Amino acid sequence: MSELPANDSCASDELPSVLRVDAAREAILSVIQPITAVQKSPIRLALNHVLAEAILSPVNVPPFDNSAMDGYAFACADLKTTAKLTMAGKALAGQPYTERLHAGECIRIMTGAVIPAGCDTVVMQEQVTVEDDLITFPANVIAGQNVRRAGEDMAKGTSVFEAGRRLQAADLGSLAAIGVAELTTYRPLRVAFFSTGDELKPIGQSLNPGDIYDSNRYTLFGMLARLHVEPIDLGVVPDQPDALRQVLSDAATKADVIISSGGVSVGEADFVKSVLQQIGQVNFWKIAMKPGRPLAFGHIKSVPFFGLPGNPVSVMVTFYQFVLPALLKLAGQNAEKPFHIQVKTSESIIKRSGRFEFQRGIIDYDAQGQLHVRLAGKQGSGILSSMSRANCFILLDETCQGVAAGDTVTVQPFAGLI
Numbered sequence: 456m457s458e459l460p461a462n463d464s465c466a467s468d469e470l471p472s473v474l475r476v477d478a479a480r481e482a483i484l485s486v487i488q489p490i491t492a493v494q495k496s497p498i499r500l501a502l503n504h505v506l507a508e509a510i511l512s513p514v515n516v517p518p519f520d521n522s523a524m525d526g527y528a529f530a531c532a533d534l535k536t537t538a539k540l541t542m543a544g545k546a547l548a549g550q551p552y553t554e555r556l557h558a559g560e561c562i563r564i565m566t567g568a569v570i571p572a573g574c575d576t577v578v579m580q581e582q583v584t585v586e587d588d589l590i591t592f593p594a595n596v597i598a599g600q601n602v603r604r605a606g607e608d609m610a611k612g613t614s615v616f617e618a619g620r621r622l623q624a625a626d627l628g629s630l631a632a633i634g635v636a637e638l639t640t641y642r643p644l645r646v647a648f649f650s651t652g653d654e655l656k657p658i659g660q661s662l663n664p665g666d667i668y669d670s671n672r673y674t675l676f677g678m679l680a681r682l683h684v685e686p687i688d689l690g691v692v693p694d695q696p697d698a699l700r701q702v703l704s705d706a707a708t709k710a711d712v713i714i715s716s717g718g719v720s721v722g723e724a725d726f727v728k729s730v731l732q733q734i735g736q737v738n739f740w741k742i743a744m745k746p747g748r749p750l751a752f753g754h755i756k757s758v759p760f761f762g763l764p765g766n767p768v769s770v771m772v773t774f775y776q777f778v779l780p781a782l783l784k785l786a787g788q789n790a791e792k793p794f795h796i797q798v799k800t801s802e803s804i805i806k807r808s809g810r811f812e813f814q815r816g817i818i819d820y821d822a823q824g825q826l827h828v829r830l831a832g833k834q835g836s837g838i839l840s841s842m843s844r845a846n847c848f849i850l851l852d853e854t855c856q857g858v859a860a861g862d863t864v865t866v867q868p869f870a871g872l873i
């Protein structure tokens with residue numbers, strides 16, 4: 456691999472006493488205690504909530520054996536001696552056939568209708584010949600075909616969901632299917648967040664020389680909004696220790712977790728670490744990663760605090776890699792393995808050893824229909840547009856010294872948060 460790009464915002468890779476990415480994540484998770492406060496809510500309002508109770512099915516789903524096809528139901532044994540059966544009645548979904556079935560008879564049946572007593576098999580109507588009430592069946596009918604068994608989806612008394620599950624759309628349907636109207640879930644996390652920096656202006660105001668618009672509060676808001684949290688937007692805090700102290704102390708009285716962006720490096724206006732040290736505790740503040748090396752993690756009283764770096768890509772990467780797993784654990788959600796896949800890269804990737812890199816990539820199909828990944832443009836930690844273009848992180852570990860086109864790399868697809 457040749458030279459690094461000139462606009463690399465993290466040029467020095469040789470800083471001492473930095474934590475590895477996995478060690479930092481473990482250190483964070485080891486001090487996060489899940490909340491215990493719960494609430495009851497109707498299932499529709501529980502979408503995206505974390506279940507605080509295990510759910511066993513009180514019923515069978517489906518509740519009865521029923522037809523998977525529009526067609527004819529009968530006792531399969533009857534077809535041993537004849538291919539023709541006489542239609543004796545009709546069963547529709549919600550309108551069961553209740554008479555007794557005699558030998559040599561079949562029932563016209565619709566999808567979802569109860570399988571009448573005495574029947575065990577259904578043939579779809581396209582496969583029979585109908586002459587008035589006489590139905591001729593094909594050969595090779597298999598006993599039990601097209602019958603959906605009672606409880607085959609969710610059996611009475613068995614586990615449907617474990618506590619700690621974050622409820623998805625399909626789950627709401629499953630809960631409705633077993634007749635559950637209300638649930639106990641953990642209450643939403645209260646997440647306070649703010650930006651720091653004298654250069655930051657809120658959108659709607661005009662920019663003076665040296666000013667930029669505050670974008671981090673919007674990316675943070677967007678990622679938090681995808682989770683089930685109560686966001687507490689504390690705005691932009693100037694680069695003044697007193698102001699920071701005030702905002703942080705106040706946030707610790709009302710939030711379950713506090714997130715800031717900016718002011719964590721070594722510049723003359725970077726006060727986050729020193730203020731955290733005064734009013735709380737700094738657990739660590741440097742990680743061997745790019746982007747996102749300066750990340751102050753600590754707590755104020757018992758409230759975890761994440762001081763994310765100010766660069767717009769760094770804020771998103773560190774949120775995804777550290778804040779997200781912490782928020783999920785804090786919210787009571789069961790841990791999940793990160794979803795990583797191996798994909799060929801269609802271009803070479805520049806990387807020097809030392810730090811774990813999260814480059815922004817696009818997983819796509821090439822002209823031959825093969826899955827591949829390519830870079831989502833420039834990789835500087837200020838290139839926020841690369842996050843909008845990307846659909847995954849390309850994970851390059853500390854020892855990697857660049858990747859050639861055609862090599863296989865590990866990618867982490869964005870999971871609906873970015």
Ligand SMILES: Nc1nc2c(c(=O)[nH]1)N[C@H]1C(S)=C(S)[C@@H](COP(=O)(O)OP(=O)(O)OC[C@H]3O[C@@H](n4cnc5c(N)ncnc54)[C@H](O)[C@@H]3O)O[C@H]1N2
Nearest residue numbers: 465650652669670671717718719720725748764765766769
């Ligand atoms: N001498 C050193 N300088 C820097 C180092 C270092 O190790 N030694 N690390 C660099 C790295 S890597 C990063 S990342 C940044 C992180 O610094 P801070 O967290 O103190 O961030 P700021 O200096 O406040 O801002 C960095 C950059 O991002 C812009 N920014 C900040 N907040 C926002 C916002 N809310 N919306 C949009 N853009 C924002 C800010 O204007 C700066 O351009 O430090 C490097 N320096």
Ligand code: MOO
Nearest residue numbers: 746747748769836
């Ligand atoms: O550019 Mo720094 O490593 O982004 O976080």
